[in-house]
Amino acid sequence: MDKEKNYILRKIPRVDDLLKEEGIRKLCAVYGKKEVLQAVREELDCLRKRILAEAEEGGIGKANSRMKEDAVCEKLLSAERITEQTACRLEENSALSLRKVFNATGIILHTNLGRAPLGKSQMAAVLDAMSGYSNLEYNLSEGRRGKRWEHYTGLISRITGSEGAIAVNNNAAAVTLILSTLARGKEVIVSRGELIEIGGRFRVPEVMEQSGAILRETGCTNRTRISDYERAITENTGALLKVHTSNYRILGFTEEVSVEELSSLGRKYHLPVIVDLGSGVLVNLEKFGLSHEPTVQEVLKKGADMVCFSGDKLLGGPQAGIIAGKQSYIKAMENHPLMRAFRLDKCTIAALAATFREYLNEEKACENIPVLKMLSRSEEELEAQAREVAWDLSSRNKEDEITVEKSISMLGGGSMPLEEIPSRAVVIKPKRESAEEFVHRLAALPVPIIAHIKNNRVILDMRTISEEELNDFKSYLAGACENRTHPGRC
Numbered sequence: 001m002d003k004e005k006n007y008i009l010r011k012i013p014r015v016d017d018l019l020k021e022e023g024i025r026k027l028c029a030v031y032g033k034k035e036v037l038q039a040v041r042e043e044l045d046c047l048r049k050r051i052l053a054e055a056e057e058g059g060i061g062k063a064n065s066r067m068k069e070d071a072v073c074e075k076l077l078s079a080e081r082i083t084e085q086t087a088c089r090l091e092e093n094s095a096l097s098l099r100k101v102f103n104a105t106g107i108i109l110h111t112n113l114g115r116a117p118l119g120k121s122q123m124a125a126v127l128d129a130m131s132g133y134s135n136l137e138y139n140l141s142e143g144r145r146g147k148r149w150e151h152y153t154g155l156i157s158r159i160t161g162s163e164g165a166i167a168v169n170n171n172a173a174a175v176t177l178i179l180s181t182l183a184r185g186k187e188v189i190v191s192r193g194e195l196i197e198i199g200g201r202f203r204v205p206e207v208m209e210q211s212g213a214i215l216r217e218t219g220c221t222n223r224t225r226i227s228d229y230e231r232a233i234t235e236n237t238g239a240l241l242k243v244h245t246s247n248y249r250i251l252g253f254t255e256e257v258s259v260e261e262l263s264s265l266g267r268k269y270h271l272p273v274i275v276d277l278g279s280g281v282l283v284n285l286e287k288f289g290l291s292h293e294p295t296v297q298e299v300l301k302k303g304a305d306m307v308c309f310s311g312d313k314l315l316g317g318p319q320a321g322i323i324a325g326k327q328s329y330i331k332a333m334e335n336h337p338l339m340r341a342f343r344l345d346k347c348t349i350a351a352l353a354a355t356f357r358e359y360l361n362e363e364k365a366c367e368n369i370p371v372l373k374m375l376s377r378s379e380e381e382l383e384a385q386a387r388e389v390a391w392d393l394s395s396r397n398k399e400d401e402i403t404v405e406k407s408i409s410m411l412g413g414g415s416m417p418l419e420e421i422p423s424r425a426v427v428i429k430p431k432r433e434s435a436e437e438f439v440h441r442l443a444a445l446p447v448p449i450i451a452h453i454k455n456n457r458v459i460l461d462m463r464t465i466s467e468e469e470l471n472d473f474k475s476y477l478a479g480a481c482e483n484r485t486h487p488g489r490c
């Protein structure tokens with residue numbers, strides 16, 4: 001038996017010989033010799049194991065087995081095949097882990113899928129800022145050193161109506177910076193109904209502790225009145241904080257204090273009033289058929305001194321935390337040591353400024369910012385897109401059950417969790433495999449498709465598949481249906 005095994009193993013080509021092959025030499029020019037050598041060794045290792053396993057299964061050493069063994073070897077051990085497999089291996093090894101996916105979940109701000117995608121004008125600004133030098137901290141008109149935030153603060157103030165603005169890495173950093181600047185070592189009064197966890201370990205009490213402020217809870221989970229805040233004020237109070245509970249609702253016997261009431265209390269006691277809005281809404285969402293969300297402009301108009309919100313939630317921009325409000329507080333934050341750690345890089349600054357620029361014209365914003373565009377797509381439009389995908393797929397795939405059905409899109413990212421947005425989906429019930437297996441294969445595509453399963457069927461929601469990516473989406477989807485029998489590599 002060992003003799004038979006050796007007979008087979010001797011047929012495996014030697015590494016040195018393979019390296020002389022034309023195809024392998026070409027791979028060396030692309031990937032470098034070291035990487036290619038490693039990949040060839042891995043491939044041969046795999047082949048060795050596979051051949052022995054197959055030979056054993058086929059009854060190694062039995063009469064006539066040599067012929068079978070020769071056939072197996074011939075199939076697997078040609079230099080062409082090894083070169084091909086090595087090329088695949090190298091391509092896989094060098095693929096970047098972070099890459100584009102199709103979001104067919106219908107969840108617009110899917111945190112696991114990168115929240116807000118950027119549009120053309122936003123991307124163009126990023127490319128421009130990062131592909132060469134830029135005037136990031138250089139004032140061109142005065143020929144002197146400038147401030148990096150000068151590229152976006154004016155725009156934010158113009159659009160939100162604030163005195164001043166500054167932006168940091170994300171909204172969690174924004175809350176930390178505000179509290180650390182205004183209330184370090186002092187008490188910050190918050191309603192017990194607003195001590196929320198956002199996810200990703202953002203918990204209001206813990207963020208407060210990190211910033212050096214002392215949490216002073218007031219009121220009850222379901223009801224907090226303005227008198228509760230007033231009673232909690234002491235000499236050591238540093239600020240009044242209101243957190244917009246964007247990711248959950250308390251229903252029934254409830255009462256919360258309005259921004260107006262809190263602001264007049266703050267003025268009476270000379271205390272800054274801070275509002276953590278979470279999602280940064282700048283337009284009235286009712287025009288998309290959603291319920292009203294307080295906009296940044298409204299909150300400032302109602303008297304808040306400081307409001308902070310995310311760049312990559314409903315605003316539809318890059319990951320950032322934006323702070324808008326009183327100029328004196330903004331100045332204090334600009335000079336805070338944490339600002340150096342939290343400040344934005346040039347790509348984010350470019351994307352953020354380009355995002356706010358779109359809001360100068362609300363109609364343009366709804367057209368050019370993908371998050372708003374997805375929100376504004378009509379059911380008729382989604383129905384037509386779903387039919388197009390379903391028709392295309394049915395024409396190439398007679399096997400599975402493919403239908404177009406009503407579905408529900410969500411905002412996601414912890415924003416407005418009760419809001420259901422009517423949408424359309426292509427629904428696939430695979431015949432020869434389970435829905436799980438199919439979804440798994442969709443996720444393994446060169447550009448993965450991320451989809452939900454419901455009642456053993458795969459739901460592909462159309463709201464989050466844009467017109468621009470539709471053709472690619474269709475061909476990858478068809479590929480997944482056609483490649484059912486594609487053998488896996490060893």
Ligand SMILES: *Cc1c(COP(=O)(O)O)cnc(C)c1O
Pocket residue numbers: 170171172173198202243244245246247276277278279309310311320321413414
């Ligand atoms: C999402 C959210 C945050 C955290 O914002 P990130 O930009 O994700 O850091 C903080 N507060 C509220 C109320 C939020 O909704």
